[in-house]
Amino acid sequence: MSVQILHGDIAYSESPQALSIHENAYMAVEDGAVRGIWPQVPETYAALPVTDYGRGLIIPAFSDLHIHASQFLQRGVGMDCLLFDWLERYTFPQESNFRDPAYAEAVYGALVRELLRHGTFHASLFTTIHYDASDYLFWALEKYGMRAFVGKVNMDRNSPDFLRESTEESLRETERFVRNHAGNGRVQPILTPRFAPTCSEGLMKGLGEIAARYGCGIQTHLCESREEVTTALELYSSCGCDAEIYARAGLLDHGPSIFAHVIFPSPRDKELMHQAGSVAVHCPDATINITAGIMPAARLAEEGLSIALGTDVGGGHGMGIYRQAARAVQASKVKEFYEPENRCLTFPEAFYLATAGGGRCFGPVGTFKEGSRFDALVIQGVEDPGFPMAPAERLERFCYIGDDRNITARYIDGAKLNLFDGK
8 A cells, every 4th residue: 555645735625615725734645545634644644754845735636628639739829710710710720730640649749748737637628530640649648647538529511621521431430439449547538529510410310329339428519609509500400409409319328428618508408418417618718719708607507507617728728727717707707797697706616616626527536535536736836925825815826827837746646747757
């Protein structure tokens, strides 16, 4: 049995509304799992050495539930465009480059290192329609012990010729991807119809059959913009709402269902999501950048939906999910100002979404409750000299003005990660 004792100021989400703060405390980690937090080292562990981080803030690692891995090079470009213009001018041409495996290795290798650098150890990622590129990303994430979902994108209509698959090809390559990657590893395949306008009814039906055969979940975009909702329901005229398109295909029945944005959901959308236990992923930077709107996150949570955060790189321009926690609070204030029926989020709520809220999709992570896997970060250097701050204040400041340089130690499953020696 491997046991380590860490000392520092420990913070995690006790609940969606409350932070659990343990100042000047000790944590025991046994075989990669949290065993307890105490003000002094218990007698049981008294003979063990202590890894002392002083006033360093020990927090759970972050979870990012919506990333377009292929758009990593696009972040911060074309941010004055609306969604469909941005896709046509920037995204689709960029994604076509992933037909070249060497290009994919260079981009995806850089992406994975940046996720680790910014403390994101759990993620759900879109790739492109290209099998070999998607395969590389899967194994790059697995190499570092990250927990992730990876999906080969499906598109058989309303997309450029150079990114459009036939229905048969899309289903064949998707099933190959799922069959070859399903198992007991920390990285799992997930079905990824880009969104309803780019997928025919035949493709959706076939994906539902793959979901049933392999017990596979789904990630896609839902109610992202008014134009997207209108287009989807014109193409699927027998469906009454966006979520019903996926429900009718059997895509909500066999694994996690992760829906990005959910800005304009109807009551029926919310009902279907609630029944399926779906996760609505709030991506504040991205939806502001492409002027789609702002998710009513607090109201959806109060209505019983599960909410998490995503960077939506490259619609979002930054890799740090901690910054999305801050942005979620800011965006909710704007939404409340113009729509008073939508209250603003508190910082503890936003931090919960960035850690435990998203972490629930990957197992016992995102918290330091007993039995949780020790996927963790140590945060230092956010105080001004001579002006000490309480742990909760340091945590909030890190999310607003900190960056990867403030993350001075990283742990995955209790093992310390060193980004600079490739381990």
